[in-house]
Amino acid sequence: MHKRRGILMGCIFLMQLCVLVPDVFAAPVSAEATVDKTDVFVGEPFTLQIQVMGSESPDQPKLPAMGGFNVAFVGGTQNSSTSIQIVNGRMSKDIRKGYIFSYRLTPLRKGKLLIPAITVMANGNSAVTRPIPITAREPEEIDDFKLRIHLSKTRIYVGEPVILGVTWYLGSDVRNAAISFPWLQNDNGVYIFDQKVNISAQKAYYRVPLNDGEVIGEKGKEILNGNTYGTLRFEKVLIFEKPGDVAIDPATVSFQALVGYRKRNDPFDDDFFSNFFNDRFSALQREGVYQQFVIPSNAISLTVMDLPAKGRPADFSGLVGNYHLTASAKPVSVNVGDPITLTLELSGSPYLQPVKLPQLSQQPALVRDFKIPAEQADGEVTEGKKIFTQTLRPLRADVKEIPPVTLSYFDTQDGIYKTARTEAIPLEVSPTRIVTARDAEGFSRPVAVGSEVETFSGGIAHNYEDSGVLSNQIHNPVAWVMSVRGAATLVVPPILYLLFLGGSFFYQMKTADPAGARAKHAFTRLQKKMKQAKQGKNSQQMTMDLLDAVKNYLGDKLRIPAGALTFMDVRDPLIGRGADLQTLEGLKMFFAECEAARYGGAPENSETVNLYDRVQDLVKTLEKIL
Secondary structure (H helix, E strand, C coil), rough: HHHHHHHHHHHHHHHHHHHHHHHHCCCCEEEEECCCCEEECCCCCCCEEEEEEECCCCCCEEEEEECEEEEEEEEEEECCCEEEECCEEEEEEEEEEEEEEEEEECCCEEEEEEECCCEEEEEEEEEEECEEEEEEEEECCCEEEEEEECHHHHHHHHCCCCEEEEEEEEEEEEEEEEEEEEHHHHHCCCEEEECCCCCCCCCCCEEEEEEEEEEEEEEEEECCCCCCEEEEEEEEEEECCCCEEEECCCCHHHEEEEEEEEEEECCCCCCCCCCCCCCCCCCCCEEEEEEEEEECCCCCCEEEECCCCCCCCCCCCCCECCCEEEEEECCCCEEEEEEEEEEEEEEECCCCCCCCCCHHCHHHHHHHHHHHHCCCCCEEEEEEEEEEEEEEEECCCCCCCCCCCCEEEEEEECCEEEEEEEECCEEEEECCCCCCCEEEEEEEECCCCCCCCCCCCCCCCCCCCCHHCCCCCCCCCCHHHHHHHHHHHHHHHHHHHHHHHHHHHHHHHHHCCCCHHHHHHHHHHHHHHHHHHHHHCCCHHHHHHHHHHHHHHHHHCCCCCCCCCCCHHHHHHHHHHHCCHHHHHHHHHHHHHHHHHHHHCCCCHHHHHHHHHHHHHHHHHHHHCC
């Protein structure tokens, strides 16, 4: 009996040990770094994956310094698998835990580069990857494609906006394009923001991958060196903070260009996955042949001049350009200490995003008559103006106006300092009335000082003499429990606690795996976006919206970033989920047709309708698989 009890206690102890110290029995952690290519061009992005085995939740590794690379974290996803084998009636289960971190690396210089060893931490253990050598080659310009960068001015003042234009000249259809412009990501002492795009029905615009994000490019046509090219152009606004000579290093564009056609192969042969159809007019008979290119732009330079010291006002805050300032206030009839909202509207320059007003506390006339908060709110740009609001409180009853607010700036056209000035705003300020206890009590008629306190006929001052006003104060617990108030007091708190506990449980489950929550509702969002795409202004826009909708759907379902998703990114995960060749063929053709429409012009309406119907059937099949 004692022996059995000892065995039972030993088993219980081991079970508790397994629960309390799970890492003792955890599988060893290992890590491996892989890249999709080791021979690349400068400016050509490639993928680095860190595959962690033995853990589903490793810490995101802190990458060591990678000289010569621009590094962007793309995302992470679990990579676990479970397999079951039954041999001679005995079942065995093999569980493999894993996780993959993905990064996009872009070489910044030519030569032999090295991805160093990377340390990964998981379950209190560490694993180290092997270094990977990379060869980066200098990109070369070709006749059919050019990349040019240019400035609106080559000599500017500190604080003066200048337009940086990037134009890509295209001689044939392309796909999987990405522009790398490392100079825009460096700390060059320059404020950079996007030029406002005036979307017009007569123009076509496309989202182009740029560094770690996207930019809106305008499609057009231009002649360069006697040859006609299709163009894709975007602009950035630069405002330099320091004087000096600035060298802007070349940008590069990586893409696959159409170089010919070949007869379409059998979709079930060995070369199926190397084909990427991109001819939407004759996709059933032939397929496009694409070649990878990376081309550089030219390098440019400019001179940033310091502002002249002669004539510089004492309150000059660094604004450069031409500005107008107006003011309004409300209310204009107040008591001493009441708040007044002062609204200032700044206009004149087309680039108002970085502009800040000087502190109103530095305006002597305002400080003399008004209390001004120490903090000053940022303005909001709307309809070509930047609007600032500030609260003022008059200090005395003799304040008759809000004095003019001044703003000094340097006019680059005239080469002199100027001052923008608002008009004075008349005010009516009344003295503050002293609030007495009688105001708080709410009396409206005057009462003579020293009058006796009046006894009211009822209320607290009234004397009740009837014994009927006395009530039985004996407490009966049973009666209290049977009453509505007592039952509610006993029952409602546990119910509220259970509801709170259940809500907390479901909230934790939802927030513990946000990617899973997105995957669960991905198909619903896809259907909604496809309906919105069908209502697009033109066939080309509809095609682009359909492609974005499917990319987001696949990204959510497969838990991979959807930004620059291609068919090759989803091929292997779909195969692992059991996708058949016919479905993969249809998805591949869909990606190809949409990518062709990005740069090849708008498809006919009949083709777009056919594409919409085909993608409806395709996503229903994918939803069953996923």
